[in-house]
Amino acid sequence: MSQAAAESSSIAALLPTDTPAIGVACMRASGWEDGLNPAERAFAWATGFTGKPGSIAFLPGADGNLSRILFGLGDPDAPGADALVTGRLPGLLPAGSYRLEGAPDPVMASLAWLLGSYRFDRYRKGENGKAALVAPEGIETEEVSRVAAAVALGRDLVNTPANDLGPAEIEAAARALAERHGAAITVVQGADLERDFPLIHAVGAAAARAPRLIDLTWGPQDAPRVTLIGKGVAFDTGGLDIKPSSAMLLMKKDMGGAAVALAVADMVMGAGLKLRLRVLVPAVENSVAGNAFRPGDVLRSRAGLSVEIGNTDAEGRLILADALALADADAPEMILDFSTLTGAARVALGPDLPAFFTEDEDLAQEVAAAGARAFDPVWRMPLHQPYASLLESKVADLNNVSNGPFAGAITAALFLRRFAPKTKRHGHFDLYGWNPSTKPGRPEGGEVQTARLSYALLKARYGG
Template identity: 50%
Template structure:
């Protein structure tokens, strides 16, 4: 699917974006024919409303889209996208109605609303095209939309067609597109190369576990992205109930998100030394599944008591984070569909993140608002450290009691980077549960645009 805004200057129909209080004034300034058409149509400028305006021959000469009120726009995002699909196919240019500060966000929403997951059925529908608004970097917006589409496609693909091998194939395709280097450590080689917990979590599946390692760039600050690639999570011997297993194809959402973010970084030409690490596994049930009360030794040498085999994501991330921290890095970021506790805390729409760096948090919060990619900071609350220390081993992968589950998982991961590492962890959902403007139901990129926009501040670019 082509994801792009039309170049500035492209011949297009004028698109007037009108708030609820603007319709009568705008209509009063038009010809009697247009004013009568608008009034008789009942167009009131509500969010999600659209109206084609015909000329004397009945052909479209302009269009209106409702922009609602500021109060209603603040309750969601991508107001322009709410009505885009109601326009006739064609090319449009925004002539009025949107402040300059919001144009990039609305142009992005327009592109995001054109997404359809059509791998398994023909859903091809001709969507209207938007001309790049004045003052908007059309290439940058298109890159962000491409990244989102990549992430959505990966998450939406069922596990039968998106196992560790297929995730590797997707990473290789991205590496080839951007001339990046990629190496993959697979199966028993994980033990030989000291990635024991990645191997342990994935060994019960007939689809071999692996660590995907992609890198690009030889100048600028170093950033390493680590994404959880659990391509399906049965829960292991602590088997999930059916109601909890239904969406487990999305448990590789962290990997999908870091690949989307990597595309943004590489396609936009940021001068960084980028590395992407993805532990790709399937948490299955077999005679050689790891068990509750097993004690594993990690790459870092820390021992981990297994109190729930369904808390497997932090195990594979631990080995990958240790590997990331073995080289001097300016920023390490992990992204994972890690805990249900994060969803209880902030719901599906917000991407909670953890960092000890107040400057990084400020930069992220500001960029999240600008990029319509909401995030929320949660604490690395050090007084909870004893909760992840079982006594029989260095760490507990699933502390009892259930309190602060997102925090204790984040604290667990923090043990596998160095104290002086600049580290940010995102506990994302990776899924849009109900359709919304620019966000169809299904796989979702979360936190990645906010982080992408914050990178110049975070890395001094």
């Protein structure tokens, strides 16, 4: 088990391979009866086991104790099959130690189990960790545990309510990560932002908790440079364009992009990938007060572009713009930014499928392949340049929102692209950051969508 996994109380840990355990036979929907003795087959039939995804049958031994468990995979090769189906098991099994048998992909099956064991127990203690998995032979236990622990870290951040997670607490999480991995970290906050990061300052100025830009660096100076940027809006009221109460209920998750960036960084640094990593997190709270920025204001940006404020509830792209300008000046090989940016992306793709934007065809292919490997899917959407005209302003270089109701996710991505013009390999992820309902390996609540994809992408490119 990795040190990161050991420090996380919200996920289970893999047990040593030689731990005595009850076998969990992973069965396809067709031919599941093969290999069972007549008594086992009869008992499974009697309980209605069919091998469909998530189905389960507990087989007794001659002494009446539990001897074996059958677990249905369905058809793992079918379109739409859930590669994380074994993530159901921690919630289905009684206390004990278990060993997976016949899983098509033992690595993914083990990771799914750990992800499914996650519980957010900061405020209400549960019964997490009763069913424990023995590490399958031949898998990289440290790697699987490290990825699961990083996901748990990100989920914990998203799930924590804003009264306990403001900009300072996001900074504290980044500092703890830096300390654990030997990274350097600097922070610019409050009034010190006004000169060099005016958009971040303007968005966070009305909050009682000071805004800040967190800047973490790790790795050899001469290694390929990769920058991760995460939107860290600890809570979003919408500002003076205030949200209705129903739209504010989940706004603690508006720092989900920051959680993704920190989770990816945890995976990358823990694996020792051969790159120079930089993580930028603009952390703010978008509040209402006498000094809040207003609709119609014209704000200067770090990049020198002037921005007319068409809507104060489009604050995420403003803080990302200053961070992108800082990243672009460093001429990195790649920039990946993560944000819970637009409702338009959710209307187009739903909560489970983040939107992805890039102009780089090679990066687009790498992202698609990494998402398939990690079972962390995204859908590419176009950076349709003619829509840039929707961001035109009569008094500034551009407006922060379009002048109509259409193509909101695309115009937001086009806005961001203006602030990192030199970096061709730039990927923008517009994600939801939340599981509306429980699915295998994905409990209801905060989720670091695209984190495992991004790690798979970076590992393939810089893993050595």
